[in-house]
Amino acid sequence: MTPTHKDSGRQCVATMVTVIAMPLLASSLSAQSGIAVRLNGEPVVFREAAPAKISGSVLVPMRDVFSAMRANVQYLAPTRTIIAKRGQREIQLVLGSTQGLLNGQPLALSQPAQLLRGSTFVPLRFVADALGAKVDWNEGTQTVFITDPTVGAPATPTIDQPSPFAGGVTGTVQRVDTEFPARIVLREGQQVRALELAQNVVAYRQTSIGTGVNNRPAYGPSVPIELSSIVPNEEVTVSLNAQNQVTQIVAQRAVQTARVRSVQGNQIVLDNGLAVPINSFVRYISPTGQASQTVDVRAGQTVAIFVRPSTNAVYQISASQNDIAAASAVTVDNGNFGNDNPGTGNLGNGGDVTFPPNNLPAGTPRVELVQHNAAQALRAGQTLVVTVRGAANLRGTFDISPRLQNLPLQQTGQPGVYRGTYVVKAGDDVLNGRITARLTGANGDEDAAQSQQTITIDTVAPREVRISPANNTVVNDARPTLIITVDDIGGSGLATATATVTANGRVLNNVPATIVPPSEVHVQMPQAVTGAISVKVNVTDAARNTRSIFSNFTVQARQGAIRSVTHSATRPLRAGESLRVDMLAQPGGRATFEVLGENNEVLVARQPMTELNVGEGRYQGNYTLANNLNAERVRVRVRFVDPGGQVDTADAANQVLVVRDSVATQFSITQPQENGVATSPLTVRGRAIPGALVDVTVTGRGTKTLGGILAYGQHQQVVDTQQVQADDRGNWVTRPITLSRPRNVTELRFEISAVQTDLGNRRSQPQVVTITPED
Numbered sequence: 001m002t003p004t005h006k007d008s009g010r011q012c013v014a015t016m017v018t019v020i021a022m023p024l025l026a027s028s029l030s031a032q033s034g035i036a037v038r039l040n041g042e043p044v045v046f047r048e049a050a051p052a053k054i055s056g057s058v059l060v061p062m063r064d065v066f067s068a069m070r071a072n073v074q075y076l077a078p079t080r081t082i083i084a085k086r087g088q089r090e091i092q093l094v095l096g097s098t099q100g101l102l103n104g105q106p107l108a109l110s111q112p113a114q115l116l117r118g119s120t121f122v123p124l125r126f127v128a129d130a131l132g133a134k135v136d137w138n139e140g141t142q143t144v145f146i147t148d149p150t151v152g153a154p155a156t157p158t159i160d161q162p163s164p165f166a167g168g169v170t171g172t173v174q175r176v177d178t179e180f181p182a183r184i185v186l187r188e189g190q191q192v193r194a195l196e197l198a199q200n201v202v203a204y205r206q207t208s209i210g211t212g213v214n215n216r217p218a219y220g221p222s223v224p225i226e227l228s229s230i231v232p233n234e235e236v237t238v239s240l241n242a243q244n245q246v247t248q249i250v251a252q253r254a255v256q257t258a259r260v261r262s263v264q265g266n267q268i269v270l271d272n273g274l275a276v277p278i279n280s281f282v283r284y285i286s287p288t289g290q291a292s293q294t295v296d297v298r299a300g301q302t303v304a305i306f307v308r309p310s311t312n313a314v315y316q317i318s319a320s321q322n323d324i325a326a327a328s329a330v331t332v333d334n335g336n337f338g339n340d341n342p343g344t345g346n347l348g349n350g351g352d353v354t355f356p357p358n359n360l361p362a363g364t365p366r367v368e369l370v371q372h373n374a375a376q377a378l379r380a381g382q383t384l385v386v387t388v389r390g391a392a393n394l395r396g397t398f399d400i401s402p403r404l405q406n407l408p409l410q411q412t413g414q415p416g417v418y419r420g421t422y423v424v425k426a427g428d429d430v431l432n433g434r435i436t437a438r439l440t441g442a443n444g445d446e447d448a449a450q451s452q453q454t455i456t457i458d459t460v461a462p463r464e465v466r467i468s469p470a471n472n473t474v475v476n477d478a479r480p481t482l483i484i485t486v487d488d489i490g491g492s493g494l495a496t497a498t499a500t501v502t503a504n505g506r507v508l509n510n511v512p513a514t515i516v517p518p519s520e521v522h523v524q525m526p527q528a529v530t531g532a533i534s535v536k537v538n539v540t541d542a543a544r545n546t547r548s549i550f551s552n553f554t555v556q557a558r559q560g561a562i563r564s565v566t567h568s569a570t571r572p573l574r575a576g577e578s579l580r581v582d583m584l585a586q587p588g589g590r591a592t593f594e595v596l597g598e599n600n601e602v603l604v605a606r607q608p609m610t611e612l613n614v615g616e617g618r619y620q621g622n623y624t625l626a627n628n629l630n631a632e633r634v635r636v637r638v639r640f641v642d643p644g645g646q647v648d649t650a651d652a653a654n655q656v657l658v659v660r661d662s663v664a665t666q667f668s669i670t671q672p673q674e675n676g677v678a679t680s681p682l683t684v685r686g687r688a689i690p691g692a693l694v695d696v697t698v699t700g701r702g703t704k705t706l707g708g709i710l711a712y713g714q715h716q717q718v719v720d721t722q723q724v725q726a727d728d729r730g731n732w733v734t735r736p737i738t739l740s741r742p743r744n745v746t747e748l749r750f751e752i753s754a755v756q757t758d759l760g761n762r763r764s765q766p767q768v769v770t771i772t773p774e775d
Contacts, residue, residue, distance in 0.1 A: 036143040037065075037124070044068045044146075051144075052121065058137075058144055059121035063177075067185075069131055069148060072232075072280035082122070083293055084131075085280040087150070091130045093122065102130045106578045169195065170237045172308065172315075173251075176230050184230075184238065184246055195238060198245035203227050208254035208309050222250060224369035224389060226452045233281055233315035235308040254307050255327040262299050268317055270305075276314050285318035288755070288766060364706065365439040366391040367449035370398075372435050377456040377492035377543035384422045384455070386435055390447070392416040394439040400455070401430045402720050402738060409437065430457040431490050434718050446743050447704070450717055458492035458543035465519075469553045476558035478528035478584055479566055481654055482535055484521040484549055489693070490723050492542035499523045499538075503555075504531040513537055514570045522570050522654075528563060528584055530555050560648040561586045563617075565638045572657040575627040579656060580620065583609065583638050585648070587617040590641045595623065595656075597631040604629075609638070625658065632658055659762060666730065667692075667756040669767045678750050678771040681736035686754060686767070688726035693757045696722045696734050702748040715745045741773060748773055 035051040035058060037044040044064065051060045062082065066073040071086035082093040092101040100107045107130070124144060128135045133148035171186035171193070182197040204222035230236065230251055239248040259271040266278040278284040278295055286292040297303060297319045304323035306316035318324070367390040374384055386398050388409055396409030396418040409418040418439075432454040440446040465485040469475045488494060497513035501523070508529075514522045521539055535551045557563070568580035581593045588611075595604035609621035619640075636652040671685040672678070688694055698720050704713040719739060726732040739750060749772045756764040 036141070037068075037146065038143060039068055039146045040148060041145075051124070053142075058124045060124045060127075062122045063175075065122065065124065065127060069127070069133065069146075070150070071131060084127070086131055089131055091127065100126060100130070104576075106576075168237060168239055169193070170235075173230055173232055173234045173236055175232060176227050184236075184249065186236070186238070195240070196245045197227075198241060198243075198247045201227070201246055201249065203230065203249040203251070205229075205251045205253065208252070225251070226369070226371055228453045231283065231316060233283070233308070234306075235310060252309050254309050254312075255323070256305050256307075257302050257324060257327045258305050260297050260299055260301050260303060263295055263297060266293065266295050268295060268297065268303070274314075276317060278317070282314055283316045285316065285320050285323065287319045287321065288763075289320045289322065364391065365394055365441045365445050365447040367437050367439050367447045370435050370437045370449050370451040372451055372453065372455055374453075374455045374457075377458050377541070378424050379457075379543040379545055380424050380426045380428070380459040382424050384424065384457075386420045386422075386437065388418040388420075388437040388439070390416055390418070390437075390439050390449075394441055396420070396437065396439050398438070399436040400428075400457070401433050404428065404430075424457055424459060426459050428457045428459050429490060430455055431492065431721070431723070432456060433721055436717060444743065445706070448715075448717060448742060456492050456543070458541055458545060460491065461545035461547040462491065462494060462539050462541055463487040463547065464549045467549070467551050469551075471552055474554045474556055475653075476556050477566075477653055478530065478555065478558065478564040479525045480529075480533075480553075480555060480564075481525075481566060482523040482537075482551055483654055484523075484537060484539075484551075485519050486521060486539060486547075487519075488541060489725060494521070494539060495542045495544070496540045497521045497523075497537060500536045501525065502534040503529040516571050524566060524570075530557060558650070560650070561589065561642045561646065562638060562640050562648045562650040565636065565650045565652045567636050567652050567654075567656065569654075569656040572659040573625055574659045575625050575629065577625055579623045579625060579636075581607075581609065581623070581636055581638065581652070583619040583640065583650075585617050585619060585640050586642050587611065587615045588643045589619075591619045591621070591638060593621055593623075593636055593638045595629075596635045596637055598633055603631060603634060629658055634658060667694075667754075667764050667767060669752060669754055669769050672752070672769060672771050674769050674771075676769075676771045678739055678773040680739035682739055682750075683736055684734045684752055684754070686732050687730050688732050688756045689758045690726055690728050690730045691758075692726045692730075694724050694726060694732045695755045695757070696724065697753045698737055698739075699751045699753070700739075700742065700745075700748060701751060702742075702745040705744055705746050711746075715742060715748075717742070719750065739773065 035053055037046070037051060037060065046061055046064045051058055053059075062073065066084050069086065071084045071091075073082065073084045082091075084091040088103075090101075090103055107126070125135050128146050128148075131148070132150070133146050136145040136147070137143075138145065169186060169188065171188040174185040174187055174192065177183050177185075182201075183194050184197060185192065185194045203225050205225045206222050227249070230249065234251050234253060236249050236251045238246045238250075241247050261269045261271050261273075263269070264275075266284075267275055268278065268284075269275045276282055278293065283291055284293070284295055286294075286296060301319065302324055304318040304320070304327040305314055306318065307314050367388060369389040371387045372384060378384060384400070386409070388396060388398070392415035393411065396411070397406045398409055398420050399405040400407070400422065404422070407420055407422055409420040411418050418437075433456075434454055435451040436448055437450075438446050438448045463486065465487045467485070468483045469480060486494065494515045497515050499511045499513035501508045501511045508526060510526050511523060512526070514524075516522050521537060523535060523537060531554065533553055533555055537549045537551075538546055539549060540546045563584040566582050568578075568582075573579060583591060583593075585591065591609035592606045593609060594602050594606065597603050604623060604626075607621050607623050609619040612618045612620055633655045635655050638650055638652075640648045640650075642648070667686070667688050669684065669686040671683070682698070684696055684698075686694065697718060700715065700717045700719050702715040703711050704715050705711050720737045722734045722737070724732045724734055741748060749770055752769045752771070753766045755766045758764075
């Protein structure tokens, strides 16, 4: 989690929630909703949104199309990567990229897709081709036909009708959809079933704390959880009402710790010899608590192992310190898990489970669960609804952020269930924060808890920082790229960008606008232009706040044989990825390009370029980035020899950002220091790479007590979150943070965690400092 607050005086890092599309058919720019998709002759049901046809591409909702083709899909927020797996095929789409990967090999994408109607869309032809399916189009009926020999039946599960299963279902989770239509998708053996969630559905988790009679798992008490905390491949039992809707979900799991013997690619080998591959059936949780496809543990480290109690099959390995600490009461020493065989290992508590005490006096304040309805970023005028479960007949309040506190909770007609609402106002701003709820008794005792699901409120549209080429300037590249730097620090992240370009009074069609993390929008002319150019770019964030940005410049014919030089790097590139260079020049010539470093040194020389169609003057060349490319910003220079032997050279207007595998380590917290004294207000300072973003989280930890004597639980509460930017010298500082001392909490301490994101969109490992308040 990287919660933030906006700072209007600083440059942005824009998060992107669009994906890149590949054209399917020539069409108009307008989205169409009458498109049908059939898989092996059966209609594919799209529950989130209808397919759209934009600029000749058919785009479909990501969740539905991957489900229909029986591919497992995962979104990795830290790297903005969509990963889909089926059999031996793995597809990767990086948000904002013009390239996809199929089993690690690059595949070019020609234009971006969009976030439409609140759903993430992906290019249908690219997905189908990459999964080995055949795609055909019927223009008359506006129907896409997918022929996929690996799918033997309609794959999109339907909402179940009353059946012999009514009353209860047990299976492993494929996914939980909390948005309409809310449902849980389970696998029971070879059958996949989608079950509708009742409006008042509740969820609990039981954790095995050892083995019982006949080697059966021995569970602790059921603990209320949020639906969002249920993970794929976890084992659950659901209860159904007469309408076959799910009214209750009970998740069951077992957790142990184990030491890592070795890491072989994305396979983790444990000390007991068990080799666990990280794939669509086994998730890996990084040390920062994020799901990841890249394993970053070393031999000798301890990890938490999550297994399904009925089969002892591993479904999750976590390097998160929270998971390891929760599971550290026992260790793996007998290897009785991992291959779907019954085992007898000693299993302990894990994850976010804390067991409520059994000996609390009646009326003791207790918050068991905090939920809210903000599944997506909220903007001004929208209503936040908070629901809290806990002890009955108490006074309740909730906090949204340090600026929005002590909002009232009212007990509903159901004892112990409280509800509060808040209408978002202009100027409110929360990014990946958490709702804090408090229940207070007549004697002043109180209990507090936070929502597991984060909340984002964004009421400010992205802001323009600078634009290149600048307004009212003259450029001589026939296909210029407009680069807009956008400020959205602490905002919900950029979702879409669209561009309208007018050249000498004529509107150009199919002009792509691509969001380039961390802070840019690129608009590239789809064809050679001259004269007066007017551009309007609409930039929309995830909360659907939109800013219109305008630019006017003039294109004059360049002197020389070369008319234009562009390249495909609309985002930072890594080793192994391909850079495509395009040039417009006189036909019939010879061309090469080279890659130059920041000091004009030649890093890559004489890469060949080929005229695509003889007589048209369009040349193209490709270069795959090497591991030893010793630069972070490079330029592309083209050398052209015309038919008469005259030589011309020209540089591409925008540089290429190169991302190395290791994140730069120039990052630290300098104030306060470890084991220092916590004074309020607290200001956190540190060092980072100049221009980098720093996400700072302050968390209070301690022990909950009754009257300062009886300890009954662990206190953990996020106090504040901020995002700041390092200045030109690498210094960063937070705004003052108010530290409060909660009632009935002893052994209080504050943990400060900071994470750096550099200009290549790379995240560091967190820096952590713990301080204690004055007595």
